[in-house]
Amino acid sequence: MTTRTDEFEELRPLLFSIAYRILGSVTEAEDAVQESWLRYQAYPGEPAEPKAFLSAVVTRISIDVLRSARVRREAYVGRWFPEPLLTDPYQDPERSAELADSLSTAALLLLERLSPLERAVFVLRDVFAFDFPEIAAAVERSEAACRQLAVRARRHMDEGRPRFAADRAEREHLAERFFDAFREGDVDGLRDLLAADAQLVGDSGGKAPLWGNGIFGAANVARALTSLSEPFTRIGGVFEPHEVNGQPGAIFRDRDGKVVNTWTLDIADGRIQTIRAVLNPDKLGHVGPVADAWAVIRETNRARTAPPLPS
Structure with missing residues (x-):
């Protein structure tokens, strides 16, 4: 006999995926899912359709959290990026393209332009294909x-999307070449893979070292990357190419395996357009134990000025 616990655990991946896309935060999404469970436990009746009931509950909680979070984000130090998500727990083969696209850092940043209601309606309708009665x-x-909200949200999202986005195979191939060039410190190879107006930007929240407002232009980004790769490796740092938010990316770790930051690559028109780094330690705890980024950058800078090791 199916219990409420069984029903909830079966739906947990879906509830988290809805909440994360509305909130852009792993920790807040997990809290929203937990609050949904508490309300489900306390509900006196028997919902006719647990999926619709719980999806509505987690959506309302997420909208309330987002309204509060938007105030905090207005006072956020520097750029705000969503918390990196390594794996989406919800899978639906019939919606795989929509699920992957909506998970990207670029898409989540576009969602930030929407009102909380527009964002929720877009996520439920265009990503998860809920019917309008359920959304209402x-x-x-x-x-x-809700139909009007969906039209407005879709228009805002379409206006911000790249015109010629890469398909999955092209992204993966380009990312592999990029990380090979980064590992080898190949400045020319990196520059060839970057868009002319490429940018390297980060979210530190004022709690980790950052390169000002960003580094802009293919040549500047390529030089910055090659100046980082060799000394970081020399002090025992490693980077692991890894899918992040459904896109090519990487996790950087110190010699002890602690997380320094994550990268995601925006790829369109056959080039890497943007490298986004999340360095804020508050956004990395769910990835693993977090390194002292200040200590890592100090050691990396010392290694950069030290004489090369004998071959």
Whole structure:
């Protein structure tokens, strides 16, 4: 006999995936899912459809959290990026393209432009294909209002998407070449893979070292990357190419295996457009034990000025 616990655990991946796309935060999404469980436990009746009921509950909680979070993000130090997600727990072969696209850092940043209601409606409709009656019940608006919200949200999202995004195979091939060139310190190879107006930007929240507002232009980014790779490796640092938010990326670790930062690569038009680094330690704890990034950069800088090791 199916219990509420069984029903909830079966739906947990979906609930987390909805909450994460609305909030852009792993920790806040996990909290929203946990609060949904508590409300489900306390609900006196028997929902006719647990999926619709719990999806509505987690959506409403996420909307409330997002409204509060937007105030905090306005006072955030520097650029705000979503917390990196290594694996989406929810899989649906029929929605795989929509799920992957909506998970990318670029898409989540576009979602930040929407109002909380627009964001929730877009996620439920365009990503998870909920019907409008279900969406209306979840956000407590009329079906007509939800249709209008969906149209506005879709228009804002379409305006910000790259015109010629790469397919998955092309992204993976380009990322492999990029990380090979980075590992080898090949400045010319890196420059050839970068868009002319490429940028290297980061989110430290004021709690980790950062390169000002960013580094811009293919030549500048290539030089910055090659100046980093060799000394970081020399002090025992490693980087692991890894899918992050459904896109090519990497996890950087110190010699003890602690997480220094994560990267995601935005790829379009056959070139790497943007490298986004998350360095804020508050956003990395779910990836693994977090390194002291200040100590790592100090040691890396010392290695950069030290004479090369004998071959």
